[in-house]
Amino acid sequence: MRAKNVLNRILGILWMPVYLAYDLLTGSLRVGWEILTPGSRISPAFVEVPLRCRSDFEISMLANLVSLTPGSLTVAARQDPATVWVYSMYTESHGSTLRYVHGMEDRLLRATRLEGAPPRPQDLERGERGQRR
Amino acid sequence: MSIIDIALAAVVVSMIIATYRVLRGPSGADRGSGSDMVFYGFVALVAILGIRLGTALLVDIVVVCTLVGFLAAISLARLTAGGKR
């Protein structure tokens, strides 16, 4: 169990740059395409994302990962309960942004915690226009 | 004109565009974002010049650039918000 956790974490850490590079590349291409082609296809929104991160370090890492990815940007953060507010250029729905950030969070927590990422909370999603359900 | 020179030109043009944003605004944060861009441009320029001049010494300088350039970004952000932390 212990060894597996450690291995998991090491893998998590090693995978991080790869994921980051991937996100960076795809995000850059997507936003770059937006920039270079005429017309506007963006549907931006400021999305509140509750987090499972606990420490300052985790929160900031997540916030930075979000910001680093072209197409999304952390605007504000809260420590307790851990939350970030994300500006997302392509917001299909509130839930899609949440899922996207939580996916990043999974990968981050895998790298920062031995026990890996906890399950995602399910009751946070909101409706199309952001109202709480 | 080598590939590197084209890259150099591209960065310089980018910086000029960013300068436009700094001057144009309209909000303070817009100016700030423009200036961030300009500073990143300098980092890129130093790196590209390092290649162009064939010296490895500039890598050290890139490190310092990135470290301190950040300060400017935060300062300007703080200034935009009227000193609000």
Add this chain to the structure above:
Amino acid sequence: MTPTQIAGDVLILAGALAFLVGAIGLLRLPDLYSRLNGVTISGAFGPALILIGLLVQQPSVGNALKVGLALVIQLATSAVGGSAMARAGYLTGAPQAEETRFDDLVVELDEQAGKEHPGYSRPDT
């Protein structure tokens, strides 16, 4: 020219062009927040390519370490810088694009008073 040199040159050119794209974004994108995403291309993606290109051209352990360090710092600081600027803009009411769908930041504190916030532009429909 050796293949690594060509590869390096290409990487650098790509980085510089990415940089340019970000800059054009600064002109074309509709509001501060989307423009900051353009800046991210120039602050993270572009420099990353250039630095890697540099490493490819002058490979050594020392350079790898330094480039790695520079890369990490550049990525971290540009991200934080972008966030800080976005927050400053939000606090001072930088206008939001027409297309903005909703804004959870305002809702969080006070639904009713939201309109008083100069930056509030959440569409009703």
Add this chain to the structure above:
Amino acid sequence: MTLALTIGVLVFGAVFLMLQRGLVRIILGFVMLGHAVNLMLMSAGGVFRRAQPLIGYNPADVVSDPLPQAFVLTAIVIAFSITVYMLTLAATGSDDDTEDLS
């Protein structure tokens, strides 16, 4: 010629800013003037030789004159000291406006 051109441009900006209202613009003008003069010092060392004066890095005949570099380094720090102090002055008083009240 390029360096002379740069210096000319910087001096233009510096003098323009120095002659404006408000201490901040004057200070910024001085910062620019400092840049111009530092470049002038570099130019005084000659701009033909452009390699860094680190022993063992470069062939001797292209290494630049190290003395102006030392001068400029000193001058930069002195200018910085004064700039910071002037910025302090700009933040005291009632405003940074420098025009006479009349």
Add this chain to the structure above:
Amino acid sequence: MSAALLPLMVAVPLSAAGLLALAGLPPWLNRVLLLAPSAGTLVASTVLLWITRDGTVLSHNVALWPDGIAVPFLVDAFSALMLWTTSLLVLVCAAFAIAVGDDRTSYFCPLVLVLSAGVAGALMTGDLFNMFVFIEVMLLPAYGLLAMLGSPRRLRSGRVYVTLNLLTSTVFLAGVALVYGAAGTVNLGRLAGAAADSSMVAVGMGVVLLALSVKSAVVPVHGWLARTYPSTSPAVTALFSGLHTKIAIYAIYRLYAVVFDGDSTYLWIGVVVFGATMVVGVLAAVGEETTRSILVFHLISQIGYILLGVALFTELGLTAGIFYLVHHMIVKASLFLSTGAIEKAHGTGALDRLGGIAAREPLLAIAFMVAALSLAGIPPFSGFVAKLALVAAAFQAGEWVVAVVAVAVSLVTLMSMLKIWGGVFWGVAPEEADRPVHGPHTEAGSTPVLVRPEVPAAMLAPCVVLAATTSGIGLGAAVLLDLGSTAAANLLDTSTYVEAVLG
């Protein structure tokens, strides 16, 4: 005295300043650390005067690097004379500052120490860039002192003062750049005669001299001084007037002599400009209505006199100019201190709000008048000898117009001195001179006390010392004239100096 010890005149005050910044020392120790280095410099420069009185030049390559590489420190009669006078002034002004309580403001003592160190360095260095550095060392404390002590206007003045001096320092540096660009050296020994030989160097040095002229407040670039000096505390004004413009003047003398080799091509510019400085300064002085602003414009006028010496560039002219320089430093400081004492005691320097002080404070009045008459060139005080020698030099050089101007200006000088005398020392004080004085800590409601202000002895002593010095210089003019002519000879024939620089 080994020449290797010369840098100590810089290092000792700086160490004291560092110590004062580092450790919170008791006030008396602050004062001791403020006064002791200046007293030491005074003693040392007396010894140096003795050594250099026959034209000897002491020199030392700092850190013992080869000639032309090291920064040389040199002392000849001229610099020794300046060292002596400046350290005397620092000592006296510091004593006055202690008497009025200026020393209790933050970092006053270390700042004055750094100032004096900068002055000593600028006087001794034989390297153009090093001179720039020491001038900055001298200026930085001044920026602070000007803006932290004195009237509420000091902050605005502080802005003018800093910007002006920064501009001139930058221009100075640009000049240094051009000189280096042309000559490939900033060592004064290597630059000897360079400007006379090469017009490229001449232009560079011209820029340097222009910067120094602005620093010495020559017309038409004099206004800054008139606006800034009156707003700080009297002790600081005295200190500045004795040190700052005078270092610039010293440098003009030195550089013109060494680098231009006294080239007569450009002398007419000096004659015209310095003549105008005399006139404009004195006219403006006569138009002012407070003690210090009158004195400050005089300062400008007198700078014209002093610099005329170098513009004549004859032996008599240089001797007269150097004599005038030393005389002026002492007299001007004395005037600033005696009127400053009144300002401190009576809370104003406005002529229309003072009066009748001569009857109540005769010693102060005498101290003022001695210095004032000396300033106007009335015998038997030092100013008379200075004026006499200078006018003689001007006539001798065939510069009739400027000689007559110098004579005429001295009448207007006298006129404005009498304006102060009539307004402050004679006449009657207006009613409010006995105005109720609220102590700074008076509780609300307590009855104000009618106090006739009086200048305490501690403030009086520095004024008297300087007034006595000017009388002494007047009566014993031979000594100073001797030193002045040795100094002038060293300027006319720079070979000794140059050899000393180059070893």
Add this chain to the structure above:
Amino acid sequence: MVLLILLLVLAAAVIGTPLADRALGRHAGWLFAGVLLALAGVVLALAPSVLADGHTPGFTLPWMPQIGVGLSLRMDGVGWLFTLLITGVGGLIMAYSTRYFPPGRRLGFYLLMTLFAFAMTGLVLADDVVLLYVFWELTTLTSFYLIGLSGPGASRPAIRTFLITALGGLALLTAVVLMVLRVGTTRLSEILADPVWSQDPAFATTIALLVAAAAFTKSAQFPFHYWLPDAMAASTPVSAYLHAAAMVKAGIYLLMRFTPAFSDLAVWNAALITVGLITAVVGAVFALQQHDLKLLAAYSTVSQLGLLVAVIGVGKEAALIAATVHTLAHALFKSALFMVVGVIDHQAETRDLRELGGLARRMPVSAGVTALAALSMAGVPPLLGFVTKENIFKGLLEAPGPMWVGPSAATAAVLASVFTFAYSFRFAYGTFWGTPRGSTDVHEAGPGFLAGPAVAGVAGLVLGPAVPVLNRLGERGAADTTGTYYPAGLSLWHGFSVDLFMSLAAIGFGALLIRWTASGERMAGRTLFPVNGPTVFEFLHEGLVGLGRRVGDLTRSDSPTRHLVMPVLVLTAMAGVAAGAGIEVPDQYGGTTHPLDWPLVVLATVAVVGAVMTGSRMACLVMVGVAGFTTALWLFLLGAYDVALTQLVVEILTVVVAALVLRRLPRRFHRAPRSRTVLTALIAAAAGVSAALGTYFLTGRRDISGPGQYFLDHSEEDTGGTNVVNTILVDYRALDTLGELIVLGVSGLIIIAVLNSSGLLPSHGSRWVVVSRRSAAYDADDNTLIMRAISHVLLPLLVVWSVYLTVRGHTDVGGGFVGGLVAGAGFALVYLAAPSASVARIKLAYPKIIGAGILVAISSGALGYVDGSFVKPLHTGVSLPWGGSFHLTTALIFEAGVYLAVVGVVLTALNQLGLEESRPGDSTLGLMAPTPDQPPTNAPEEGSGDHPEDPLGTVPNGGTR
């Protein structure tokens, strides 16, 4: 030697006044009278030698040998006469003073009177022109104070007198300088004997006019005459001495003294005769117009001096004999009259003729003395004045020039004498006879009071018939001034001659004038001119003051811009002149342009255009930052990596500090009118072009410099360092670096000091920027967490990096400055990332860090003395345990000092400017305050001697009060 003793006795009297005053009060006058009369006796004793034998005692002592000035004294006949007058009349007046003043101490008066006597004696004995000038001015000076002594009302007259006489003094000074330069000596006797006066008429004319001008002001000649009546504000003894006997005679003395040089000069004759006679007539008419006895006497003096000047102007022997003896006569009768005025003023408590009359019965002695003096003044036989005045007529008849000059001059003198007779009569008659007016309770003065005037008055009576005793004097005076012996032949009666008729005419017409004007009363109170002297003087004075104010207005501005523009213009003009004149320059050395430079030119241009155009402070700051970064890139291109690195870090820190300041200020700049902008742009363009041309033509035209090559060749061997720039900084030119470090450190200290004295503007965020409080982005604690996390990682990184840069500086890019700046950047980061201002403060004692840095650097410099010189670096190789060796040098300690100072200053700037706001004396520094036991605020000090009502809040502990 006797002359020196004479002067020394007088000097001793001056020095002894405080003692005498303390012991005797007003009676000190007796003492001084004794001294002066004793000296007069000595002078009289010299008469046989000086007057009869023509000996000229002399004395010389060097004073300013460099310019040939000596303390030379000489007494000839002229000097003898004046010395006698000064001591003799002075003695009488000193005695008189003891009764004139009310009881009490008179230190100022006696001090100045003795000083005046000293100065006057020095003046007439000086045989060195410079010394003569010194004493000349000293008499002016003492006269100024003696007048001013009379109280507030006398201050303007004193100043007017001073300025007028000083004006003449300057003319004399100019003459002195020119003579000394031309003749090559300062000895008066040698100068006068020099052939230059006849060889160079132009020079002689210049000097003559200057000397005449000096004498005219001193002797109150028209149009400078008005100061003398103006000076009547002085007390009577002063007037009697200065304005009758002594000071006004200084001008006469000067004219006589210089007669040998100028007597043949037409200009001299014409000027003296014309001005003298105008003065004589005008003065006499004015005198008759006065009601005030003292003013009458004053105008009379003016008139008499005019006669003397005119007769000296004739320049012939007879004329100078007349001048000599009339000087004596005038001194006697005029001092007597002045003293009598004092007596009358005292006893009758007025000196207005309209309130006086018929006092002869109550004051018979005074009346007698007055009558004697007035008759002498009126030129009535057998008094001395009759003889001397007649000689003046005779002298004037010989006036050089065309035939008509002599008779006309003499006629004018007679006209003056007519008025003289009239006012003399009015003086004596109006006071003592005539209709009794005013107070009747008047008594005769005591003998002590009257002794002085009586002696002087009686002397005039005695010397009239005994006038031949003055022959020797007159002859000697003529010989000393004209160089030829001429028998004086003075006598009361010498037959019928033209001059006798002239005397009679003066008396006769004078009597008629008295009759016509009813003893002058009909003329009194009238004015001859629409303006009087003091008014004209004050008008000119005010005009000058007004002009001065306008000259001062030219620079009366607190705007730095106003003061900056002038140097810029001058510099640009200089560049223009240099360009116009054309300068030979060698060809450029190698290429100065590289293709890679062009992007930087573009960037610099963009930065400048942006900075110039924008109205936003923030944008301008960023643009200047761009210029700074461009400069750094330039430095890279030029191979100056250390410098570039420093430039980069400095630029960033500047932005950080500027941002702290800008938040306190409006977001946009102040607007300026378009015209100003255009003008500014033109000036800036001129400056830019000058700079560019200057750089282009004056640099880059030689190969590497000698010192530069030396450093490249020797630095490794000399210092063990391979980073040549760094070795220059810490080894070769450590003195520069030390200075730079001091500058930096002091900037930190003055920031604290100025803020302690003045305080910061409040942080204006709320005023200039609306910050929404209604969002999750508002809370600082939460929202700074990202930055804090980053800064926790970056700070150690930066500190380590900074130490690395510092240590490796000697061999590679880096150094203490860059290191310190990088560490400073780290602290700035921590500061900026903190969630609140109070948390942000970095609680390191930053002024102490600065102080420590300075001390460390200097100490390492002082270590250099071990090897013989300040800042001489010491080297040693430390062998490392794992092999190899580390090159250890004291330069590293120096670098550590530099590092500390830099860190200290950065911390200072952040902490001080980062405050939300501060008040003067804000004790945020707590332990760092330089003198912790003395609070910088106004709080009362415990246990100190200061009282709450203390008017001098600034007097320190133990201040003497």
